[in-house]
Amino acid sequence: xxxxxxxxxxxxxxxxxxxxxxxxxxxxxxxxxxxxxxxxxxxxxxxxxxxxxxxxxxxxxxxxxxxxxxxxxxxxxxxxxxxxxxxxxxxxxxxxxxxxxxxxxxxxxxxxxxxxxxxxxxxxxxxxxxxxxxxxxxxxxxxxxxxxxxxxxxxxxxxxxxxxxxxxxxxxxxxxxxxxxxxxxxxxxxxxxxxxxxxxxxxxxxxxxxxxxxxxxxxxxxxxxxxxxxxxxxxxxxxxxxxxxxxxxxxxxxxxxxxxxxxxxxxxxxxxxxxxxxxxxxxxxxxxxxxxxxxxxxxxxxxxxxxxxxxxxxxxxxxxxxxxxxxxxxxxxxxxxxxxxxxxxxxxxxxxxxxxxxxxxxxxxxxxxxxxxxxxxxxxxxxxxxxxxxxxxxxxxxxxxxxx
Ligand code: PLP
Numbered sequence: 374x375x376x377x378x379x380x381x382x383x384x385x386x387x388x389x390x391x392x393x394x395x396x397x398x399x400x401x402x403x404x405x406x407x408x409x410x411x412x413x414x415x416x417x418x419x420x421x422x423x424x425x426x427x428x429x430x431x432x433x434x435x436x437x438x439x440x441x442x443x444x445x446x447x448x449x450x451x452x453x454x455x456x457x458x459x460x461x462x463x464x465x466x467x468x469x470x471x472x473x474x475x476x477x478x479x480x481x482x483x484x485x486x487x488x489x490x491x492x493x494x495x496x497x498x499x500x501x502x503x504x505x506x507x508x509x510x511x512x513x514x515x516x517x518x519x520x521x522x523x524x525x526x527x528x529x530x531x532x533x534x535x536x537x538x539x540x541x542x543x544x545x546x547x548x549x550x551x552x553x554x555x556x557x558x559x560x561x562x563x564x565x566x567x568x569x570x571x572x573x574x575x576x577x578x579x580x581x582x583x584x585x586x587x588x589x590x591x592x593x594x595x596x597x598x599x600x601x602x603x604x605x606x607x608x609x610x611x612x613x614x615x616x617x618x619x620x621x622x623x624x625x626x627x628x629x630x631x632x633x634x635x636x637x638x639x640x641x642x643x644x645x646x647x648x649x650x651x652x653x654x655x656x657x658x659x660x661x662x663x664x665x666x667x668x669x670x671x672x673x674x675x676x677x678x679x680x681x682x683x684x685x686x687x688x689x690x691x692x693x694x695x696x697x698x699x700x701x702x703x704x705x706x707x708x709x710x711x712x713x714x715x716x717x718x719x720x721x722x723x724x725x726x727x728x729x730x731x732x733x734x735x736x737x738x739x740x741x742x743x744x745x746x747x748x749x750x751x752x753x754x755x756x757x758x759x760x761x762x763x764x765x766x767x768x769x770x771x772x773x774x775x776x777x
Contacts, residue, residue, distance in 0.1 A: 380410075395733055402429025405755040407738065416763040418689075419738040423568070423600050423712060423750035426627035426669060433668050434630055441664035449655055456663035463670050464638055467609055469618045472644035474637040475658035479599030479625035480514025482635035485652055486621045487518055487560070489639065490593045493646040494559030498591065504557045506592075508544040510570035510743075513562065513597055522562055524570070545575060547582040558592040560621075565611035568600035571746045572707060572714025580617040593620040593643065599635070603627035604673040604753050606710035607682040614709065627753075630669040634662040673753060682710045682753050685760060689713060689749060692764035700771040702728070711755075715747040727774060735770035737763045 381396050397409040405428050407415045420426070427434060441456060448454055461473040474489075476482045487505060494502035507513070509524040520528040521535035529535055538557075542549040544567055554561070561583055567573040587594040596619035601611040605627060608614040612622065620643055625635035635657075656662075672678060690706050693715055697703030704718040717725060725741040732739045742748035751760075 395730075397733065404428040404430075405752050405759045413736070415733070415736050415738050416759050416766065417738045418749045418751045418755075418763055419740045420750045420752055421631060422626070422740060423605060424626045424629070425631045426603055426605070426753050427630045427672055428752035428754060429631070431630065431672075433672060434632075434665055437664050437668040438632070438661065441661050445660050447656070447659055447661070450653060450658060454658065454660045454663070456660045456667060457658035460636075460663040460667045460670070463667060464624075464636060467670065467674060468622070468638055469612075469640070470622065470638035471641040472639055474639075474644075474647065474652070475663065476625075476635035476637065476654050477633050477656050477659075477662075478514070478635045479597075479623065480516045480519045480635075481654065481657075482599065482623035482625050482637045483513045483519045483522070483562075483597060484516050485637045486595050486597075486623050486639075487522055487562070488652060489621060489637070489643065489647055490560035490562075490595060492651065493593060493643055496646050498556075498559075501557055502559045502591075504538045504540060504555070505560050505562060506540050506542055506550060506553050506558055507562045508564075508567070509541045510544065511541075511562075511564055511567060511597075512569035513564075514599075544570075544573060545579045547579055547586070550583060550586055554586050554590050554592065556590060558590055560593045560595050561587055562595040562597060564597045564599075564601065565615060566601045566606065566709055566712055568712065568748075569742055571716070572712060572742050572748055574707065574709050575615070577615055577617075580612075580615050584617050584619075587620075595619060595621045595623070597623050599623055599625045600750075601709075601712060603669065604679055604682060604710075605712050605750070607679055607686070608710075609670075609674050609679070611709070627673075628666050628669060629662055630665060632662050632665040634659070634666050636666075678753060685751075685753075685755060685757065686710050686713065688757060688760050689751075689764075692760070693749075693767075696764065696767055696771055699768075700775045702771060702775070711749070711751055711753055713749045714742055715749075717745050717747070728770070731770040731774040732767060734773070735766040737766045737770065739767075 399407045401408040507522045511524040513519040513523045602624045622638045704716045723744045740748040
């Protein structure tokens, strides 16, 4: 059946206006290159916001998706399915986890984590143990509970009343957590690298301190690894890089390599709180999603892929640092592995969007992380030649931008 033509203008006619997508519409992707409707080609350093961990149309993922599509798509959780069981077992084998709950997105994985933490507190210590400590500028998703736990009030504005009992401490400031934590705290929730909030890695001592505080106060430590997980830092999960083990970990984004999936990982003892009927999801554990994620994990956890993340990170960092100096743009380039943030200097403060627009003009997809940081989260296996090409196009972009 022929399709009616659609353009960027169609977005304004038929979509709820909560997004402001770029003027181009990508129609094809291969590896770290993307083509738009006009056949213009871009190097993708955005990765669908840290999602396409193996690039576009990875042959292994396409193969497994086709294979599973011929077998079984969906049965709901009235039945279990082989891909879900295999994926859960793989996640348990490769992490601290002993039990897994599947969802469809990062927000849903976090929603499950926060509900589990509350219910665990309620069950083991009583109804008073319901407070959650999170951090200002953190991001955990867009459901009402996750925006309430997230530390960006603008995402909650007009949606109140929010769930109660949530306190925000200051990231990388242990004393601010000490001031808030008590016997009423059921969980401390933290991103090991604050992604949306500016690409800020946690200090190792901060995460170690959180672990100790949680143990002292019988609170659960929840790591939101929706953005930092699945090889992004060069370790399968960032907690392994830091050597601090949480009680609950959430994963999504890169886990499906572009197929929607979320997962909450925990221990058997904590998982027991989610007894039959306490929580659920129609699509969670969907066979197609789990088959794809299984292949993503198999590829990403190969030692040469994880080691390759660091090599690519170095290349990008060096190039970005050089360009930042040349054009007087960045104060620093920070982050871990292939989650990098170029922090704009005082002169360019608040203009991250302008750099993204200039990148698009020059044929490179990049992201913002707030108004003052340009973020990069490319495929973990982006060819080094694509990195070089992207840097050369960014050179053109920044030259054009700074010449005005
Ligand atoms: N948690 C973190 C750390 C994230 O970066 C995001 C998305 O950016 C989310 C949760 C929400 O994930 P999703 O958009 O899949 O619901």
